[in-house]
Amino acid sequence: xxSSAVNSSNNKxxxxxxxxxxxxxxxxSQEMREDQDVFILGEDIGVYGGAFGVTRGMIEEFGPERVxxxxxxxxxxxxxxxxxxxxxxxxxxxxxxSDFITIAMDQLANQAAKLRYMYGGKGNVPMVLRTPSGSGxxxxxxHSQSLEAWVAHVPGLKVVQPSTASDAKGLLKAAIADPNxxxxxxxxxxxxxxxxxxxxxxxIPLGEADVKREGTDVTIVATAVMVHKALEAAExxxxxxxxxxxxxxxxLVPLDEQTIVDSVxxxxxxIVVHEAVKRGGYGGEIASMIAESExxxxxxxPIRRLGxxxxxxxxxxxxxxxxxxxxxxxxxxxxxxxHRR
Amino acid sequence: MAKEVxxxxxxxxxxxxxxxxxxxxxxxxVEVGEPLLEVMTDKINIEVEAxxxxxxxxxxxxxxxxxxxxxxxxxxxEKDEQVPKxxxxxxxxxxxxxxxxxxxxxxxxxxxxxxKEGGVRATPAARKLSRDSGVELxxxxxxxxxxxxxxADVHAAADKENVRSTPxxxxxxxxxxxxxxxxxxxxSYGKVMRADVTSLxxxxxxGSEPLQGVRKVVAERMQQSAGEVxxxxxxxxxxxxxxxxxxxxxxxxxxxxxxxxxxxxxLLMFVGSRALQKHPDVHASITDNRITKQSSxxxxxxxxTERGLLVPxxxxxxTKGLAELVAETKQTAAAARNGTLPGRDLSGSTFTISNLGxxxxxxxxPIINQxxxxxxxxxxxxxxxxxxxxxxxxxxxxxxxxxxxHRIIDGAPAAAFLTDFKQMLEQPYQLFV
Numbered sequence: 014x015x016s017s018a019v020n021s022s023n024n025k026x027x028x029x030x031x032x033x034x035x036x037x038x039x040x041x042s043q044e045m046r047e048d049q050d051v052f053i054l055g056e057d058i059g060v061y062g063g064a065f066g067v068t069r070g071m072i073e074e075f076g077p078e079r080v081x082x083x084x085x086x087x088x089x090x091x092x093x094x095x096x097x098x099x100x101x102x103x104x105x106x107x108x109x110x111s112d113f114i115t116i117a118m119d120q121l122a123n124q125a126a127k128l129r130y131m132y133g134g135k136g137n138v139p140m141v142l143r144t145p146s147g148s149g150x151x152x153x154x155x156h157s158q159s160l161e162a163w164v165a166h167v168p169g170l171k172v173v174q175p176s177t178a179s180d181a182k183g184l185l186k187a188a189i190a191d192p193n194x195x196x197x198x199x200x201x202x203x204x205x206x207x208x209x210x211x212x213x214x215x216x217i218p219l220g221e222a223d224v225k226r227e228g229t230d231v232t233i234v235a236t237a238v239m240v241h242k243a244l245e246a247a248e249x250x251x252x253x254x255x256x257x258x259x260x261x262x263x264x265l266v267p268l269d270e271q272t273i274v275d276s277v278x279x280x281x282x283x284i285v286v287h288e289a290v291k292r293g294g295y296g297g298e299i300a301s302m303i304a305e306s307e308x309x310x311x312x313x314x315p316i317r318r319l320g321x322x323x324x325x326x327x328x329x330x331x332x333x334x335x336x337x338x339x340x341x342x343x344x345x346x347x348x349x350x351x352h353r354r
Numbered sequence: 355m356a357k358e359v360x361x362x363x364x365x366x367x368x369x370x371x372x373x374x375x376x377x378x379x380x381x382x383x384v385e386v387g388e389p390l391l392e393v394m395t396d397k398i399n400i401e402v403e404a405x406x407x408x409x410x411x412x413x414x415x416x417x418x419x420x421x422x423x424x425x426x427x428x429x430x431x432e433k434d435e436q437v438p439k440x441x442x443x444x445x446x447x448x449x450x451x452x453x454x455x456x457x458x459x460x461x462x463x464x465x466x467x468x469x470k471e472g473g474v475r476a477t478p479a480a481r482k483l484s485r486d487s488g489v490e491l492x493x494x495x496x497x498x499x500x501x502x503x504x505x506a507d508v509h510a511a512a513d514k515e516n517v518r519s520t521p522x523x524x525x526x527x528x529x530x531x532x533x534x535x536x537x538x539x540x541x542s543y544g545k546v547m548r549a550d551v552t553s554l555x556x557x558x559x560x561g562s563e564p565l566q567g568v569r570k571v572v573a574e575r576m577q578q579s580a581g582e583v584x585x586x587x588x589x590x591x592x593x594x595x596x597x598x599x600x601x602x603x604x605x606x607x608x609x610x611x612x613x614x615x616x617x618x619x620x621l622l623m624f625v626g627s628r629a630l631q632k633h634p635d636v637h638a639s640i641t642d643n644r645i646t647k648q649s650s651x652x653x654x655x656x657x658x659t660e661r662g663l664l665v666p667x668x669x670x671x672x673t674k675g676l677a678e679l680v681a682e683t684k685q686t687a688a689a690a691r692n693g694t695l696p697g698r699d700l701s702g703s704t705f706t707i708s709n710l711g712x713x714x715x716x717x718x719x720p721i722i723n724q725x726x727x728x729x730x731x732x733x734x735x736x737x738x739x740x741x742x743x744x745x746x747x748x749x750x751x752x753x754x755x756x757x758x759x760h761r762i763i764d765g766a767p768a769a770a771f772l773t774d775f776k777q778m779l780e781q782p783y784q785l786f787v
Contacts, residue, residue: 281477281479281505309478310478310479310481310482311478311479311482312477312478312479313477313478313479313480313504313505313506314477314498314504315477353497353498353499353502353504353506354498354499
C-alpha cells in the first residue's frame, strides 16, 4: 500500500480488516455522506444490495431517492446517469456484469466519452460506472469476460482496475471526484479478499501505479486478480533465486508509464499479465509503450504477454481455469525471461 | 529432411578448404545466416554461414582437416533426424568447375562483405552494452534462444577481453614479452598467476606461432610454385623520365576526378595490360597440361597486409582508363588490408605485378602466381649513370624483373613482351598508337 494517505493513517488503524466489497461500499457511503450530489443507480442495488452485495444496507441509510433501483436496461441506466451528470449530479452506476457494457456501449463511447469535448468544455460528465468483471466463478461466457481494452480504447473514458480492497476504496473515491466518466472494474474474485483498509477518507490518484513487490530480476506488470497470482508466483520464484518486481498500474487510463518504465530499466525484463484475451488486450498497449520508451535500450529479453486464450469463457470450471493465465504460467514466463530462453 | 552442409567453393582455383573451426556443436540450434564454420581457402579465411535453419545434426570433419570443395561437412535438420554416421563420399559429386555458385558460397562471400552488427540477434540491452563497452557483438557468443545475445553475454565477453591477471604475472609477462591473453590462468576464474607465465615453454615465451591461415597458404603456394614451375627471370632497367613526367601531368587531373593519387603501380598496370594484349603468349595460364590463352586482362596486384600477402584482382584492366584504374585499385587494396574483400576478388587473375619500389630494393626475382605464365617484379627508381650517345648521363632508372613459366613460353616471347613494356614506358606516346 504505497499511497501516502494510507501510510499516514497506519498508526491509527492497524487492526481493522475488511473485504474488497466492503471497501467499495465504504467509499460509496463516505462520498454520499459528504456530497448530496452523489447517488447510485443500478439493477437490484436497493433492498437486494446488488448482484454481489456491494450496496447492501445502503438503501436504509440513503433512501430510494439516492439508491435507485432501475429497470433492466443497461443503455437506459447509463444514459440516465450521463444525463444527470450533465446537470451537475455525480451518479455512480452499477452494472451487474461488465459483459453488459456492450448494451451501454453507445451511451459510453458515443455520449459520455465525447460530450465534454463536443460542448467545448461547457458540460462535464462526472459519472462512474462500477462493474464486476472477470472469470473464476463459473458464470460462463456472457458473465465472465474482461473487456476493459474496449473502453480503454475510447478517448474520453478513464479506466480503473484495482486489485486490493484499500486500493479500491481510494481509487473509487478519486473516480467519483473526477469530472470525467470513469469505468471502474471490480473483479468478482476479489470481492471477498480481505485486508487492512483505513476507515477514514482517502483517495488514490488515478494514473498512479503501485509497486506491489520490489525485485531486481524481472518486472511483472499485472492487473486486477492477476496481481495476486503474480505475487504468489514471485514468492515461489524467490525460492528459485528469481527476484520479481510486481507492478499494478491500478488505472489503465491514465496509465502511469513512468513507474513501469523505471522498473523495466531496472530489471531489463518484463512480463505483462492480464486476464483479458491476449489478442488485442491492454497488455499489447503496455508492451508497445515500453518498447517505445527509454526502457527499450534496457530490455534484455523479449517483452512477454500473458493473457487468456482467444475463446469464449467456458462454463466448465477446469476449462475456465485453463483459459486464463495461472501462477505456473507466470512462473514459467519469468523463468524463460531470466534464463534467456 | 536433413540438409547437407557443403564445403563451399570460394574461388575458381579452390579445390579443397581447411576447416579451421566450428562455431556450433552437434545438437546446437542453427539459424539461417549464423556463422557455422570457418574455412581457410587458398586465399583467405572466411566464415561460412548456415543457409538452412534447424539443428546441427552431424559434423564429419574435425578442425584443421582438409575437405574437398562440395564435400559434405555436416548436416542440418530437425532434432533426432537420422543422417549418415560415416562421412559421405565425395567422389560422386559433380565436377566442381561445372557447379553453379552454391548458396553457401554466396553466404560466405556476404559474410565478408556485409556482416555488420545488424545481423546479430541481440537484445536491446546487449546492444546498448556493446555500444557502451566497445565489445563487438559479432564476437559475442549468445546464450539465449537461437543464440540471442543478452546483456550477460556481453559482460562475459568484456571480462574475457580484459584478461584477469595478477600484477606479478603482468610484470613477468612484460619482462618476457609474453602475450597474457594467450596464457591459461590457473587462478580463480581463470586469473593468470605469475607461475602460469614462468612455466610457459620457451618457444611460447618467444611468441612463436604455428604456421597457419594466410601465412600457411602463402608458404604452400610459393613452395609449390617454386618447386613445380621452371622459373626463368629476365631483368631490365627502364628509363622512367618520360613516364614520370606523364605521371606528374596526369596527377592533378586524376586527383580531381577520383580524389586519389596516381601511383607508379597503376601506371605499370595500365601499360602492362596493353603490352599483354600484344603478347598473348605471355598472357596465358596452365592447368592440367593445357595452356589457355587469356583474352581479358585481370591484373593481380600483390598487397602486403597484416594477415600476409594477398593478391586482389582488378578485372578487365585493358579496357580501363587510368582514372578508373586508380579508383578501383585503391579501393580494392584498402578492402584487402581491412579484410573486407570478397573471396571472388582474390582469385581469377591472369597476370600479376609485385611492386617493392617503395623499399630499398633494386631488383628481385618474383615467384609466379600459379597458374599464370608470368609475373612482373618491380624495384625502386633511382638516378643512375647511363651511357647515351657515348656520354654518361644521369637518368631515373627502374629495375624490373619478369619471371616466366618456361613450360608455357620460351625466353624470346617473354623478352619481346618485356621489351615492349619497357618501350611503352620510355615512350609513352606509343600508347596512343
